[in-house]
Amino acid sequence: MERRQYLLKKIGWSLFTILFVLVLNFFLFRILPGDPARAGVKDPRLKKEAIEAIQVRFGLDKPVVNCFESLNPVKLGSCTVNPLETQFFIYVGNLLRGELGISYHTNRPVAAILAERLWNTILLIGAGQILSIIVGVILGIFAAWKARTAIDYGALLTSLLAWSLPTFWLGIILLFWGSANGLPIGGKATPGSSTLPPVQQWTDIFQHMLLPTLTYTIVYMGEYTLIMRSSLLDVLAEDYILTAKAKGLSTFQILKDHALKNAMLPLVTVIAINLGFTVAGALQIEAVFSWPGLGGAIYESVVRRDYPVLQGAFLLIAVAVILANLIADLTYSYLDPRVQSE
Amino acid sequence: MQAIAESSKPKTQSTSPLLTFWRTFRRNPMALVGLTMLIIILLLAVFARQLAPYDVTSSANVSTADIYNPPGGAHLLGTDDAGKDVLSNFFFGARISLIVGFFAAFISVFIGGVIGIVAGFYGGRIENILMRFTDIMLVIPDLPLMVVIVALTKPSLINIIFVIGLLGWTTTARIVRSQTLAVKSRKFVLRARAIGAGNFHIILHHILPLVMPLLVVNAILVISLAILNESALSFIGLGDPTALSWGQMLNYAFGRGAMSAGAWWALVVPGLGIVWVVLALTLLGHGLEQVLNPRLEFHHLEPGRPVVQSEARQPVARAEDGRPILLEVQNLSVDYVTAGKPPARAVENVSFQLREGELMGLVGESGCGKTTLMLALLRLLPPAGQIVGGKVWFMGRDLTAMDETELQTVRWNGISIVFQGAMNAFNPVRTIGDQIFEAIQKHTPILPEDKIEDRVSELLELVGISAEHKAHFPHQYSGGMRQRAMIAMALACNPSVVIADEPTTALDVMIQAQILELLDSLRKKLGLSIIFVTHDLGVVAEMCDSVLVMYGGVTAEYASVDTIYNAPRHPYTQELLKAFPDLSKLDKRLASIPGYPPRLDQLPPGCRFAPRCPQALERCHTQPPALHRLEGTHVASCHLLDG
């Protein structure tokens, strides 16, 4: 029963956080001077139909929220407005219908644009995360096991250096070197490659993924090495390791059966917390390598001042991270028997 | 009232925490390198105007021919997309990046620190609200949010500083809160309350000084993150166009064809600047963390030191009464070796014999070496420990001469240990049953699994725990139950000798009685020999056949229990007995021994007990006493027994 309560609590909390992000997203784009809807209305690039569509969709003629005509807090409006007729609820309603607005730049629905890109980002982050976790964990284990030897110092310095590299800069350097050595200079696939047979298509994508994934791996493996090393060092100094040794177990057995599981637990938490930061990395990498993902969408929409896309991409990324955090939390609670209820 | 003996006066040099910190800091290579790197770049930034060969603010003397000139000649590091000198821009760029980093970090750390201390200290609803808010902000991805906010507002330097600052406090808040909670629960805070101190006084004098070190380490980390964030924002095009930070330099270079022009200098140099600063801060931060929060100096899987082999004296197979001798320790000496200091002798020349079925008590106070002695028997010493003399004979085999593989067959199988404070002696994430299973399987691998499971249940029942508990985790057991489970596990492989290291020290007196009774009955039932390590003379009197009294690493006295209690010859044993309360003799006044046990690195020349001994002679202070053989197995090391 306690476990179920715990799960419900965590899920409920995630939903609340998503709600918070929705509200934040809405108000950010209304409060801040670069209000997209209104700016868009004035944007000469938009066609007349689009402007009208925006007005309807965003309800720009309606009050923002109950009691407030606009965001000017001094100018109160009527408090008896049907809440469903306010901009905020129109916004929420739109979201629930999967309606994220229309891109200023391409006039396509934002939702459609981002849907394609979501998977590209997941592909990139997925591959990068897996690799950096594997490399980081292995390096961290060796560093801790052989503490205070050359292996340890080497691993430590490498990780600290890797961590200190700005993601986008590493990407630039690798791109520079890569383009001089025949690797593609950006994008996910060579134009026209969709006509090729699947194997060759995937090889092509693989070639394009190589450098961005490498950048991602180098930057994040540093952090994982450090966490794993630190966590394993703590575990290996615990009393139960001495007990295991006294029982006659070999070093390998002790590492395998006693140390690693305990040491990995904090790593799960860190991976979860890190997800927010890895998105920041993805943003930079996609910008440098022109990778068609959500991060790239954010980058391009900033450059082009395409606010609907920016708003939509931010929302999507935030929700994805919140959900990933939830999954990590729940996984942790299954792994650690000490977690019963908060 | 007796004044404190000379040997216990503190050294004349005071070591304030600040001084201790500086000394440790000086010896940490990471921290020093980081600090040096940081100082260098700070100096470059401060003296940018003096160091820069060109004035980068004016466009005079710049033409299109100057764009992307390679390094060399007039420009040491080449020119950028606007024809300006890269080196000069580098120095000025340092200023921007560092200013943004430090100011934004200052805002973050301040907010995070206040939130953390308030949440941690006041608890309750306030803590709940603040921490929930922090969790939300932690989950929302930083950089995208920063991008959104800066994109919607003006990309000015002040703006960027505020945005980075106002979004960067979450890690600080969490760390400060958990540290505040940890400090708040420490006894000296309770004491402060008990003397009447108010909240403000406690926060100022007790919480803050202990949270500060961690806060400083975190602040350094936050500065580095702020610098990385600023450069990322600038690279994306959201930097202040009037302030040419390193990130901004990279933005222009990347966006204005540096790659296709092959102008690697415009891309590498600003980036290296960022790497230099962030690496400096990272090294400094990690070094500081090691200094302020030092970990234990070793872990249990580090390779140990080789045994210094000595000449073997054949072990005695049988005692005078005919009983076989299972364990014989001959003149064992153990050192602790640390680099840069002379070795500390933790155990010196200790000998004893353990007969079949005998229960020997090993008595001594803190620092007497009893735990070291026990660990040495099974070669479980920490990496700094080294057996430098003597032998350990177990059933005719020399444990000091075995290699690790051979030792693994003797451990637990022949000799097992019941550790003290069973809280962490068990792995908290594995079931008790599992951990007992593991021991059995290791030493009898041919036994089928179900048979092993049966044996696990049998063992638990033997110590009074119902078998259903084997699927439970250590934290689900009470303290007394855990100690019993530890005993069950120690018996799993039918050892001949069990070492019980202070098994009841942390337990209530009734639970202690239960455990002692259990041990005694098991001993009789299974024919075990037990070495019982303790400081409690009452327990030893109740249970033991023989007693080894240790002081300062040496044998003070070794005899049958009756002799020790009724005819002790060593002054330490005599004084210890006088200091131990005896409910059967209420009229006795409790004596104390002035001073305190010697530290391993400050052993007195001569007899270790001489500084505190009421019967000390002249030579006791200069010459170590010999071990005198009295009747039977009774030995004592004291000059009073000379001739």
Add this chain to the structure above:
Amino acid sequence: MTNMDYFLEVRDLKKYFQAGRPGWFSKSTRLVHAVDDISLQLQRGEVIALVGESGCGKSTLALTLMGLEKPTAGQIIFEGEDITHADESQLKTLRQRIQMVFQDPYESLNPTQSIEEIVGEPLVVHDLGLSPAERRERVVRALEDAGLKPADIYMRRFPHELSGGQRQRVVIAGALVLEPHLLLADEPVSMLDVSIRAEILNLLADLRKSRQISIIFITHDLGTVGYFADRIAVMYLGRIVETGAMREVLESPQHPYTRALLSVIPVPNPRLRRERVILQGETPNPIDLPSGCRFHPRCPVAIERCKQEDPPYVRLSATHQTACWLVKEA
């Protein structure tokens, strides 16, 4: 007997805690009965030992008497004043008269403060209008009374430079500097080496004589109280099960729990093999209390009545009383 007869009088004191943490929407209804109806009296200059195992509530009692926990019910009357519901400022002045000595000399001292700062802190907190020189004078006196002579060498030291025994003396000095009338010593020697314990106990005994301080000495180690206490109160699960003059309780214990405890305390005499009454099981948790006499599940001589009714106190002499159905009034 009026209130003024007693230096300290505790009447029917109760302190309950909520079990488990309250959530946003739920309140826990389970209570931890840490201190459940305690009454005792103390004269000026008297030493009473509160003895019991973990979970019996002795530490909670001490914290409640100090005002660090608010009583759930009952009364505390100190030097004629009812201090049960003392507010912040009353508590503060009270602290000048009641002080506490803690168990762990390694944790009771702030490692970043010098000895002078630690011992002088109470003077700073209470702002008695002393000049820095006067404050220093009092710190020196307190340190020397606690046996740290000459005080000068200790003033500028830090806790990590002192031994366990010395640190405990610093804690005592810090408690003495305000010249309190009552000292609550919570396991003051259990973390010290055996050879050092007597020093500290003798120090407390001497202080009692020289300064006429009353002491409530809390311990689980019955062995140490014999040398020191005038009276003993044995606690079990939040109640006092037996109380009396020290000799009376130690030489003719009446309550089955006291008898069991005394019988299992190891005596350093191998020739004395006594009949030990080893109770089975562990002290039940103070949330789900047994019915009737709370000791009955573990009591070796419990009868039917013990399961149903809670026994009242029975007087055995002017000073000795206990609560057990099997003990008759003298």
